[in-house]
Amino acid sequence: MQKWIFSGVLVIACVFAIVLMFTLPGKEQVAEQEKPTMPEVTMDATAAEATIKAQSCISCHGDQLQGGVGPNLQKIGSQLSAEEIYTIVTKGKGGMPSFKDKLKSEEIANVAQWLAAKK
Numbered sequence: 001m002q003k004w005i006f007s008g009v010l011v012i013a014c015v016f017a018i019v020l021m022f023t024l025p026g027k028e029q030v031a032e033q034e035k036p037t038m039p040e041v042t043m044d045a046t047a048a049e050a051t052i053k054a055q056s057c058i059s060c061h062g063d064q065l066q067g068g069v070g071p072n073l074q075k076i077g078s079q080l081s082a083e084e085i086y087t088i089v090t091k092g093k094g095g096m097p098s099f100k101d102k103l104k105s106e107e108i109a110n111v112a113q114w115l116a117a118k119k
């Protein structure tokens, strides 16, 4: 009887360990995501504007990037570099969603450069 209780506890512990393994990112994974490297792209303003409209950036940041749920981005280039914007859009930050699964890194880099030029 006690054997059964013991193996039951063991199974629960294993399931818990497996769940933890998937929910807690590994140390290496965190380090890798810390600063994603921005690919080199030639800035294309038309494509950048199309991306921010298609990706609902404007639904949070405003159709003129004047701000809303998210902060005003009209002069974001005077605060953040293209690399910093690239990191925020890729990884997300607070209420800002991550776009790494929705956009190609080249598209994020293009939008980041376009925004970084807004000073």
Ligand code: HEC
Pocket (backbone or CB within 6 Å): 051, 052, 055, 056, 057, 058, 059, 060, 061, 069, 070, 071, 073, 076, 079, 085, 088, 089, 093, 094, 095, 096, 097, 099, 111, 115
């Ligand atoms: C669901 C709403 C939402 C969407 C969609 C969204 N953002 Fe954001 N964004 C936010 C919020 C909220 C913040 C502030 C995050 C913080 O600082 O905690 C933010 C912050 C940012 C920042 C940093 C601004 C600063 O002053 O630090 C940039 C740059 C940015 N967003 C760009 C974008 C781009 C580009 C897109 C589309 C690809 C986008 N956002 C889509 C809500 C959103």
